[in-house]
Amino acid sequence: MHVSAVAILRDAPGAVGGLEVLTVRKQGTALFQYPGGKPEAGESARDTAVREIEEETGLTIDADALTGVGSFSAVAANEPDTTVVADLFAVAAPDDAVLPAAEIAEAVWLPLGTTTHTPDDPSHSMAPLMFETFPRIAAHCRA
Numbered sequence: 001m002h003v004s005a006v007a008i009l010r011d012a013p014g015a016v017g018g019l020e021v022l023t024v025r026k027q028g029t030a031l032f033q034y035p036g037g038k039p040e041a042g043e044s045a046r047d048t049a050v051r052e053i054e055e056e057t058g059l060t061i062d063a064d065a066l067t068g069v070g071s072f073s074a075v076a077a078n079e080p081d082t083t084v085v086a087d088l089f090a091v092a093a094p095d096d097a098v099l100p101a102a103e104i105a106e107a108v109w110l111p112l113g114t115t116t117h118t119p120d121d122p123s124h125s126m127a128p129l130m131f132e133t134f135p136r137i138a139a140h141c142r143a
Contacts, residue, residue: 001038001076001079001082001083001084001085002038002039002084002085002086002087003036003037003038003039003048003084003085003086003087004036004037004039004045004046004048004049004052004086004087004089005033005034005035005036005049005086005087005088005089005129006034006035006036006049006052006053006061006066006088006089006090006091007021007022007034007069007088007089007090007091007133007137008021008022008035008053008057008059008061008091008092008093009021009022009090009091009092009093009112009137009141010022010092010093010109012109012111015111015112019111019112019138019141020109020110020111020112021034021109021110021112021134021137022034022035022057022093022098022107022108022109023107023108023109023110023126023130024056024057024100024104024106024107024108025104025105025106025107025108026078026103026104026105027103027104027105028105029077029078029105030125031077031078031125031126031127032106032108032110032125032126032127032130033077033126033127033129033130034086034088034127034129034130034133035052035053035056035057035104035107036048036049036052036053036056036086037052037055037056045087045089046063046066046089047063049061049063049066049087049089050062050063050066055101055102056100056101056102056103056104057098057099057100057101057104057107058096058097058098058099058100058101059093059094059096059098060094060096061091061094065091065092066089066090066091067089067090067091067140068087068088068089069088069089069090069133069136069137069140070088070136071085071086071087071088072085072086072088072129072132072133072136073085073086074086074127074128074129074131074132075128076127077127077128077129078127084129086129086133088133088136088137090137090140090141110126112134112137112138112141
């Protein structure tokens with residue numbers, strides 16, 4: 001399954017690494033993940049990211065503001081026996097309030113340095129993709 005995902009970042013001086021990333025939890029699920037989703041027919045990864053951000057969070061992001069972080073694969077959070085391949089983008093959070101919408105039940109800002117558990121630890125509440133990509137995003141922000 002191919003998706004676009006966006007790490008929406010904001011300054012958080014008291015947080016590990018000084019940044020927080022927006023995570024969302026879909027209705028009927030337990031794991032938090034990046035906002036994003038599957039492309040519609042003929043839609044680019046960047047266009048998918050912009051559309052999904054607005055649908056899921058109410059935030060309007062300029063496509064030119066998105067920075068490509070890379071393409072990553074992991075076990076899908078909410079679809080059994082499925083691997084997700086995500087084109088991951090990063091963007092600075094706009095000043096607008098996040099308004100969970102569509103299938104999103106909850107939106108939470110997490111410190112970028114949160115991944116102290118391993119993906120197979122039953123106490124974690126993040127999708128497997130988060131564990132691989134949090135360090136990459138932190139490195140990207142320092143570059």
